[in-house]
Amino acid sequence: xxxxxxxxxxxxxxxxxxxxxxxxxxxxxxxxxxxxxxxxxxxxxxxxxxxxxxxxxxxxxxxxxxxxxxxxxxxxxxxxxxxxxxxxxxxxxxxxxxxxxxxxxxxxxxxxxxxxxxxxxxxxxxxxxxxxxxxxxxxxxxxxxxxxxxxxxxxxxxxxxxxxxxxxxxxxxxxxxxxxxxxxxxxxxxxxxxxxxxxxxxxxxxxxxxxxxxxxxxxxxxxxxxxxxxxxxxxxxxxxxxxxxxxxxxxxxxxxxxxxxxxxxxxxxxxxxxxxxxxxxxx
Amino acid sequence: xxxxxxxxxxxxxxxxxxxxxxxxxxxxxxxxxxxxxxxxxxxxxxxxxxxxxxxxxxxxxxxxxxxxxxxxxxxxxxxxxxxxxxxxxxxxxxxxxxxxxxxxxxxxxxxxxxxxxxxxxxxxxxxxxxxxxxxxxxxxxxxxxxxxxxxxxxxxxxxxxxxxxxxxxxxxxxxxxxxxxxxxxxxxxxxxxxxxxxxxxxxxxxxxxxxxxxxxxxxxxxxxxxxxxxxxxxxxxxxxxxxxxxxxxxxxxxxxxxxxxxxxxxxxxxxxxxxxxxxxxxxxxxxxxxxxxxxxxxxxxxxxxxxxxxxxxxxxxxxxxxxxxxxxxxxxxxxxxxxxxxxxxxxxxxxxxxxxxxxxxx
Numbered sequence: 001x002x003x004x005x006x007x008x009x010x011x012x013x014x015x016x017x018x019x020x021x022x023x024x025x026x027x028x029x030x031x032x033x034x035x036x037x038x039x040x041x042x043x044x045x046x047x048x049x050x051x052x053x054x055x056x057x058x059x060x061x062x063x064x065x066x067x068x069x070x071x072x073x074x075x076x077x078x079x080x081x082x083x084x085x086x087x088x089x090x091x092x093x094x095x096x097x098x099x100x101x102x103x104x105x106x107x108x109x110x111x112x113x114x115x116x117x118x119x120x121x122x123x124x125x126x127x128x129x130x131x132x133x134x135x136x137x138x139x140x141x142x143x144x145x146x147x148x149x150x151x152x153x154x155x156x157x158x159x160x161x162x163x164x165x166x167x168x169x170x171x172x173x174x175x176x177x178x179x180x181x182x183x184x185x186x187x188x189x190x191x192x193x194x195x196x197x198x199x200x201x202x203x204x205x206x207x208x209x210x211x212x213x214x215x216x217x218x219x220x221x222x223x224x225x226x227x228x229x230x231x232x233x234x235x236x237x238x239x240x241x242x243x244x245x246x247x248x249x250x251x252x253x254x255x256x257x258x259x260x261x262x263x264x265x266x267x268x269x270x271x272x273x274x275x276x277x278x279x280x281x282x283x
Numbered sequence: 284x285x286x287x288x289x290x291x292x293x294x295x296x297x298x299x300x301x302x303x304x305x306x307x308x309x310x311x312x313x314x315x316x317x318x319x320x321x322x323x324x325x326x327x328x329x330x331x332x333x334x335x336x337x338x339x340x341x342x343x344x345x346x347x348x349x350x351x352x353x354x355x356x357x358x359x360x361x362x363x364x365x366x367x368x369x370x371x372x373x374x375x376x377x378x379x380x381x382x383x384x385x386x387x388x389x390x391x392x393x394x395x396x397x398x399x400x401x402x403x404x405x406x407x408x409x410x411x412x413x414x415x416x417x418x419x420x421x422x423x424x425x426x427x428x429x430x431x432x433x434x435x436x437x438x439x440x441x442x443x444x445x446x447x448x449x450x451x452x453x454x455x456x457x458x459x460x461x462x463x464x465x466x467x468x469x470x471x472x473x474x475x476x477x478x479x480x481x482x483x484x485x486x487x488x489x490x491x492x493x494x495x496x497x498x499x500x501x502x503x504x505x506x507x508x509x510x511x512x513x514x515x516x517x518x519x520x521x522x523x524x525x526x527x528x529x530x531x532x533x534x535x536x537x538x539x540x541x542x543x544x545x546x547x548x549x550x551x552x553x554x555x556x557x558x559x560x561x562x563x564x565x566x567x568x569x570x571x572x573x574x575x576x577x578x579x580x581x582x583x584x585x586x587x588x589x590x591x592x593x594x595x596x597x598x599x600x601x602x603x604x605x606x607x608x609x610x611x612x613x614x615x616x617x618x619x620x621x622x623x624x625x626x627x628x629x630x631x632x633x634x635x636x637x638x639x640x641x642x643x644x645x
Contacts, residue, residue, distance in 0.1 A: 054523065078527055082525050086523060094516075095516065099516045101538075102615060112524060116524055117524055202395045
């Protein structure tokens, strides 16, 4: 296996003193794609945000350590975070419509991402870089003066991807990058993200509740449930032979177009909750 | 763009016309005859009639209004009944003092409101937040004339830190040429630092008193919209580019939060001229305020009318300017259609509702 890029161990996150993520251990290697799946409220987004030091107000990592490229991220000072974020650790948010500043042109916003880490970049250089970044995601450089509301949802997400990749980061965290898009745009955007991440050689942590997406794009899958990691492993094996009751429950709840009877989808029931609890106590 | 401008200009013009009618009619509804007031109780009916003819007080009220508007547009603002001097000259002499006071108060209020709103919101800090809200609350509820008297009692009468109500500059200083009408600028242009210091110290208290309520209003508006923007994902996204929280706030939260504050400051700046009347009275500031107070007391129609009309013109033009500025600041405000497009992800643009032109009562 290649070099270890990120290692979170025993991470417990609490909001206002109430723990929501319990004792989570997660490892990412350089260039690896990891899918973090789980239902709404399972703590997957919270975990991802803690890796960026961007927990919402009231959230705090109360135990554990997060090592990124040999550095401890917990209790990092803001100044040090500013050096890492955007340059080594980038993020693509769920809804690019909300993640782009509505009163600044997209070119300006991409340029800002470059300027933060390259203070002495000249205007001409910036213009070239912005044009290249936009072209790379299929947006004509002539559109650099456009404002977010003048773009489609897919275009906005592509701008966000271009912004995240300008410094060739080592890890890209994508928090449900396509759940705000319609289905046709989803596949296109995901493929673009996948290609570009491969181009710069970054590792990818894809937070998603879409099992299909994760099985297609990520070699490793991590399943979270109720603030805990219940199962993790290579995607093909995990999807073929889920070992945890919750994972198999999750897999059974996927709607299949090939199902001729259009049966009602099963819900994940009490038995799984009991299994998860038993599992927790056994550890 | 042209259509937007035409529509807005037309609206502005209508508001000014309405204000001029109100000013004109209101002053004439007040009981009391200015001719009698000026000429005294022993004047003959012939003298009274002659006075009315000279001052445009004869004929029907419609005729009088027509003459008033026609003369105003031509630059003839009438003659003060009380002093016999042309109103335009009276106002011209006193306007710079008021403008200087209003501008200093406005600049101070905007700058301090911006600073305090930013500092109290960019990071949750309960005590600072409560302090700023408290100051804003007190500011909104404090009558300026009372605050003025309080300031005079503390800073002049008790401690002698600042000069008392004796105008714009210490009377003992040697005179210097009057170039711009702004005492502080004139002193600097003449290279007189002593005069500059004196002018500034005379400005401090009245500007503070005049600006305090405005500061309180602005800080509330700005704080509210900053707090609303603070949790927007684009602030977090900016931080994830490597910006510090402060940078993300000044570069992204502020421009987004500025629109409601811009509209609010337009509203208040337009009112500062009328607001300065009381403050000028407290500090004996030789601005328009004294003229107006005197004019009202003496039924000096011509002076009060012109003041009301000028306030309305100022108010309407400031708000027109604010609308254009807002359109320049927020790309989502479309000038072409003359309407504001609302988007789900842009609640703030709509919060800056188009200011309605209101006439200022005397």
